[in-house]
Amino acid sequence: DVKVTQSSRYLVKRTGEKVFLECVQDMDHENMFWYRQDPGLGLRLIYFSYDVKMKEKGDIPEGYSVSREKKERFSLILESASTNQTSMYLCASLGALNTGELFFGEGSRLTVL
């Protein structure tokens, strides 16, 4: 079975802290994505990566960075967390290109106090 694992389901951090959200997929997929989910706003793309060490900005990259050192791992980094980054963060990887199907992790709910 396809599996995308997000290491932390729930995190509570303080304003100004550095936050790492980790995502690992076991399907040898090349394309990985980080989305943010907020009520009434749906999913918004933060960053994505087509290959190791490659990254592209999505629609809302401000305040975030990413790291893709290995094919299976895609990390989202909040250099200095702020309260407006309190949200649900979803990682996904893209299956075979001709199917277009995204496989999602269960999400990481981050609260910044």
Add this chain to the structure above:
Amino acid sequence: AQSVTQLDSQVPVFEEAPVELRCNYSSSVSVYLFWYVQYPNQGLQLLLKYLSGSTLVKGINGFEAEFNKSQTSFHLRKPSVHISDTAEYFCAVAKSSGDKLTFGTGTRLAVRP
């Protein structure tokens, strides 16, 4: 750039009644269309997709959707819903099967006994 509109943020319905969740998109190029479902406290999973071919697409759990190019719509339907269909449903569009997805704001389906 493409965009997706889900006009209904919430749809209450009684068990065994039919349901339609509406999705309209805008794009200047050919599109690929998807419906994803998110059950409580879980990530998203693919319900169905339209890449090409027949405009009536059948998915999992008895759902189907029809691609209507002239009306730029991709509405999701089920003839008889169950309590277990209570979830949030997201419509998404991409320019190609390997492109990043743009999601709508979601529709929360609440099935009542």
